[in-house]
Amino acid sequence: MSEHESNKPWFKQLWPWLLISGPALAAIGCVITIYLAVNLYSDKPVRDGVVKRGLKVEQLKVEQDRK
Structure with a gap:
């Protein structure tokens, strides 16, 4: 290495800049992921008769009156 370069x-x-770029790109990706998760994939209202438990959505069984 020359004296001028040091x-x-x-x-x-x-x-x-090479050392800073990795963590900086990871932080930017994290911010984008959080933004997308909050705005696009947040819990949406579920129709009547449907129950959401975590990621699983189940249809409620309606019991009919048997006479």
């Missing part, structure tokens, strides 16, 4: 400030060198 005198550069840290933000003008390549290696700090």
